Amino acid sequence: MDKILTLLSNLVNGLQLGSVYAIIALGYTMVYGIAKMLNFAHGDIIMVGAYVVFLLFVGQGFNPLLALVISIAACTVMGILIEKIAYKPLRKAASPLAVLITAIGVSYFLQNSALLIFGSNSKTFSSIVNLPSIKLAGGKITITAISLVTIITCIVIMIVLTTFINKTKPGQAMLAVAEDKGAATLMGINVNKTISLTFAIGSGLAAVAGALYCSTYPILSPYTGAMPGIKAFVAAVFGGIGSIPGAFIGGLLLGIIEILAKYYISAQLSDAIVFGVLIVVLLVKPTGILGKKIQEKV
Secondary structure: OHHHHHHHHHHHHHHHHHHHHHHHHHHHHHHHHHHOOOOOOHHHHHHHHHHHHHHHHHHOOOOHHHHHHHHHHHHHHHHHHHHHHHHHHHOOOOOHHHHHHHHHHHHHHHHHHHHHHHOOOOEEOOOOOOOOOEEEOOOOEEEOHHHHHHHHHHHHHHHHHHHHHHHOHHHHHHHHHHHOHHHHHHOOOOHHHHHHHHHHHHHHHHHHHHHHHHHHOOEEOOOOOHHHHHHHHHHHHHHOOOOHHHHHHHHHHHHHHHHHHHHHOOOOOHHHHHHHHHHHHHHHOOOOOOOOOOOOOO
């Protein structure tokens, strides 16, 4: 019985971590699905969002919800500026490597800017959720408030984003641009504005993920977003890069696998196990769980 309760507790923790990965992965998969580029600076926008919340909530005593809203706004603007300044001039570059290298450059720029401003010392982040934990099975299973809020937030974001994509004109424009930019332009869709909107949404989601992640693991540094960003990219590939439901499922599965690997196998080997599972999945299904094979015209 105790083993079952321990497993259930680990599954809850896995869902919580996986929900954060899923929120970040949604930003990755939207940008790739629509702009056909990998924004490797996405993880560092998580860090920026967490620092904004830290400065306002911990430093200035702002209401945590207000601090989060301001953080989302700041990261949204940052995402748009990054796209306009760094990526838009390279949209028609002959080699996709140019965009990839630029994305890595933007990532290092954000990290080093944070080092200059905040220093290399880690900050202690206070949770933005201050509610009592829920105890189940006679107190043997404890579900923290931040765990519950993170999982619910992820589900709500998934539902809202899916509805937005499928039911609104900007969402339909995103689908059209993802399918064929040239044809979308001929249909009167503003491709530049659509791509900017995609970066804005993805960066706003990164701010939410940063606040939730640091509320669970309360250490904030200029490198905070690096590993979660890489793992969220793995989750996006795992679920099927370019697929919104795939990013959601991939994130949840990745979080569960990581927590179970830490508890039952080895905390030191958990990252290796996560990446090993990705390799196995891609060997069996190269497009990911929900990814679709794209037929290229010759």
